[in-house]
Amino acid sequence: MTDRLSRRGFFWVAAAAAGAVIQDTVGAGRVYDPQRAGRPQTAITAADNDAGIQAVEKKLRCTCGCGLDVYTCRTTDFQCTYSPALHKDVLRLAGQGKTAQQIIDEFVKQYGEAALMAPPKHGFNLAGYFVPSIAIIVAGFFLVRVLRRWTREAEAAAPATVAPSNATPAELERLRRELDRLRG
């Protein structure tokens, strides 16, 4: 009986020691209350850090309504369940050998153009890209015209307002230099 107990005791002590060694080696003991730390995470893989995958995800919008792209959402709001799922979709499509553009096209097919962080440059969307630039160019053109008209008007009015000068050319040159200096 005693022998059995001691053998059993030895077994438990050994198991506990092994557990402690494993835990110490692995170095990742359980925390007091995992619920407090938010949604459980899975270990990061090389694909999660892949620059190509990230570049694609930065062009796709998360569907959770946060307004962020898939990459930013999945690496920011770790409570979101949409962006990790969309990330898996991207990885799956990349695993099928699809190019970045093909992956994006797949998303557009599934979710519509709202899946993109910026509208594609075709059709009506071109107005989105070019109306501001065109408006500024047109406004700039009108501004230049208005300024030219004003300067012409000023030039036309100038002779009537300039008083005759009795200064010598040398004095006028000095005056011009002084004015330049003051304007500076």
Add this chain to the structure above:
Amino acid sequence: MGLLGHLSLWLAFLVGLWGAITGFAGGAQHRADLQQSARNATFALLGALIVAVISLEIAIFRHDFSLEYVAAYTSRNLPTFYLWSALYAGQKGSLLFWATVLSLFAVLAQVLTSRRHRAYLPYVAAVTSAVATFFIGVMLFADANPFQRLGFTPIDGRGMNPQLQNPGMVFHPPMLYLGYISITIPFAFAIAALLTKKLDSEWLVAVRKWTLVSWLFLSIGLILGMWWAYVELGWGGYWAWDPVENAALLPWLVMTAFLHSVMIQEKRGMLKKWNLALILGAWLLSIFGTFITRSGVISSVHSFTQSSVGYFFLGFLVVSAIASAVLYVKRLPLLEAEATLESMVSREASFLFNNLLLIGIAFSVLWGTLFPILSEAIKGTKITVGPPFFNQVNVPLGLALLAMTGIGPLIAWRRASLPNLRRQFAVPLTSCVFVLLILLVAGMRDIGALIAFSIGGFVLAAIVQEFARGARARHRQYGEPVIVGLFQLLSRNRRRYGGYIVHVAIVLLFVAFAGMAFKTETQATLRPGETATLQGPDGHVYSFTHQSISQYNALNRQVTAALLDVRRDGKAMGRLRTEKRQHVDALGNPTFEPSTEVGIMSGLRVDLYVVLAGLVNGTEQAVFRFTINPLVWWVWFGGFVLVIGGLIVLWPGGGPPPGTGPRPPRMQAGYAVKLEPER
């Protein structure tokens, strides 16, 4: 307290209505009794609203959860610091805050406006009272009353959104509100000038400082908002072109344009129509921003919950825009310029191009913000207009604007001669090329960053040159040492040199923004003792060693904290701590989803930015995101310099001696030259 607050709101509504009616009637009929009554109404309005605010704050501090607002945004264990800010944490309270601050500004406008602008004050009282009455009306009639009672009294409130429990959020919304709200005063003066037909430069003198006050508050609000987004949201950046961010940027851009073009009207009597339009536009954009924030019409992380409030704001915006436009068009004949442009190469022209760019950027931001609605209305297709769109459209415009920041002050008023231009541009252009070459030799290849840094060098050199020439001139004239000369320059011409300091801030901000092109990041799963390394854009290798995970309770939250040792090229730099927080109510029940607290180690060159994503299988094995953000510190420093520059410009005095009044515009543009024998 709820009843007293509710009664105060009604009283404020009626007083505001009275103030608006008597102000307009008194101004139109030139009746002193009505004008005085309108003035008194602004004081009474402020009094009634202060009682309402105090009532709500008392209810919040007493945890009176019978009030729906108090139950929705506070809890018994909410720290006192955040109990104060609960006043504007929700839609209803923020409307009350808005109306109260507006009425405070209305009183200040009545009290601080000098005698020579008295003619405008009845209309100013009328406009401010009308706008405040609208806000109070929204509270009373659009289901947005902060004193609305619940049918029962809960034991505890829901508490404040964890992301709002950040010092940045205590100061950022009020600053932004102060900026938004104070635009009403210049707008009121503009309307008063249009109604009284006193459209000379007098009204400009009255509104310039108010516009500067609004601009300064809005600037502080925007910078604090960026800081809050950076330290709290955890995505590693500070500006995401979110519709609500854009809505705050729009009036800021328009006011910046005004603060430049107003100088042309003051000096030359030109651009009267344009300046009036800018003030009217800035205010309308502030109401548009309010509509965006509160209607839910465009999805945004900042938006308040969707409610009928949006329709009220839309109606108000449309009515105000039509009324302002009609009045403006009717007065156009009175807004003819007193002078004309003498040369295309002049400071006036450069300011106009600066205005073109500022308004162009404002238009492109507005266009991008509204394009999803437009697309849905026309094509029936929902689209997203995110940062890639805004960056593509606005970065080139922003760089052009940065260049104008340097070019403008280098060109003389009225007409610049070729030798003058050569003399003025030589050093800045050389600096620009020098910076470009240094960066190219150093291996920088990012085109956007190269252009931004080079133009930054050009603008900084231009500003330094301006200060140096000014100090040298003082040294020649008064024999002052350079340091004293610089101080005298600042104190005697605060507007000009304070403006240059603001330009320095703009350079710092642009350089910092460009730095983000070199951001690097990685994710890693680490057990205690394991290390992740990341090469920084500054050439150093940073390593992060996971030390431990600890869990504990604090105030109103349960914390899971990760501690990391940080090393640069193997040398210890210190420790970083990043947290997951589960907020709880007084009974220990979870109130919101767990939130993330970022660990930041900030430096002049880079910020180390660590986010705890979560734990693997409930163990100490944790998932982290490590980001190295270059030059972020310079954003906050640039913001600080901008505020200092703005305060210098705003500080009283430093201009012509008091009592001299504004000089006629034509007189201000000339030079007094005394020819002395050349040495």
